[in-house]
Amino acid sequence: MxxxxxxxxxxxxxxxxxxxxxxxxxxxxxxxxxxxxxxxxxxxxxxxxxxxxxxxxxxxxxxxxxxxxxxxxxxxxxxxxxxxxxxxxxxFKAWKFGKLNWVPVWEKETFALPAGEAVLWLDPGMAFGTGNHETTRLVVERMVSIAGQTGTAGRVIDAGCGSGILALSAVLLGYRDVAAFDNDAEAVRVSEENAVLNDLAGRVEFYVGDLVTGLAGRQAELVLANIQADVLMRFVNELCASVAPRGSLVLSGILSQELERVREVFAAVAAGWRVESRVMGEWADLTLTRSS
Missing domain, CATH: 3.30.70 (Alpha-Beta Plaits)
Structure with a gap:
């Protein structure tokens, strides 16, 4: 054909x-x-x-x-x-942050992993992400920083997991209780395949769900959501409610010109939470941390 x-x-x-x-x-x-x-x-x-x-x-x-x-x-x-x-x-090229490396699987035979570091092998195919986009990098870099500051004893939820990069990266960082969901069953299937590719099968609980059903009855010390800004704002209550005491909510998929509006919407619900943000290219993240 x-x-x-x-x-x-x-x-x-x-x-x-x-x-x-x-x-x-x-x-x-x-x-x-x-x-x-x-x-x-x-x-x-x-x-x-x-x-x-x-x-x-x-x-x-x-x-x-x-x-x-x-x-x-x-x-x-x-x-x-x-x-x-x-x-x-x-x-698609290999990239890294801290001690984590994200490397296309076709470089597996030639990539030299530095001592003490970890690698996530990625096969984009025609629908699988590599994390090259700023929205993913912002979350990964924030997650690495949070792990360095607070440790990896807490739970992680990746809301809208897409290709599974963030959830599997959390496992490589040392998190043991990681759950990830997407409203697209194909995304969940690809995420599970990528877990197998990295010998991480069963290390993440992947499941189908949206921002209501996927978060229902769940809380975590680290909640990740790399989704469009309008969707994030629409489900502000569900996302904030999913953050455990002293936990953090990391948001991405936000254009830099949308940042202040997203900040206002979340600050109104998460009153008293510490708020941080960064801009990378034309994109931004927003991290909110509960004080109690």
């Missing part, structure tokens, strides 16, 4: 806006790839027919509004089976 790859390089600013648009449209055929070290980004997708690829691009351009897309048309080319399965690999 022929596979056609659509690909067009865009600015990093456009990539951020396009990701938001694709999420709103629940678009499954197109995606944004980013190479942060090189400061480059692409719109890409894989289709069974050339016309199908061009139709998807036309629909995206029609919905783009004020997003500054290149004037040029995307390249659409037919790929041999082996090529399309491996074409995404060029966009």
């Amino acid at each position: 022929a596979v056609f790859e659509l690909k067009l390089e865009v600015s990093l600013a456009a990539a951020v806006a396009i990701e938001e648009l694709l999420a709103e449209r629940e678009e499954q055929r197109l995606m944004v790839l980013e190479d942060k070290p090189a400061a480059r980004a692409w719109i890409t997708g894989y289709f069974e027919a050339r016309d199908e690829a061009l139709e998807a691009w036309s629909a995206l351009r029609a919905d783009a509004g004020t997003i500054e897309l290149p004037a040029s048309e995307p390249e659409v080319r037919e790929l041999p089976d082996a090529d399309w399965k491996n074409s995404y690999k060029a966009h």
Whole structure:
């Protein structure tokens, strides 16, 4: 069966806006790839027919509004089976923070793990995240810092686990009681596969749930939620209620221009909690810590 790859390089600013648009449209055929070290980004997708690829691009351009897309048309080319399965690999690189390393699985034979450090092997495939995005990095870096300050004796909940990167990283940090859920059963399946890939099967309780059912009856000393800002604000009560005394809630998926609004919404519910935030590129995190 022929596979056609659509690909067009865009600015990093456009990539951020396009990701938001694709999420709103629940678009499954197109995606944004980013190479942060090189400061480059692409719109890409894989289709069974050339016309199908061009139709998807036309629909995206029609919905783009004020997003500054290149004037040029995307390249659409037919790929041999082996090529399309491996074409995404060029966009993903190993990265680390503290003593944790996140490394594409195809580098397993060549990657030299420094003594005393841990590695999470990642296979993005066509739907699996690598953590290259700032939203994931903000949470990972915050989680590593919290573990260094308070230890890893507490419970962890990863709300909206996606590919399982955050939950499995928590295990590598030393957390023993880790739960993670997503409202997409496919995300939960991929997360479980990635646990197997890293010999961590059974170390995380992965399950299907939303921000109501997934958090019902649960609390943790560390709650992670890398989700869109509007969703975070809509479920502010559920998220804050899931944080155990003296625990922390780490939020990401927040555009920097949305940060103050998100802070206001959560501060109104979490009165008296310590609030911290950072900005990375065009994204921000927000961490709230209960005093009691």
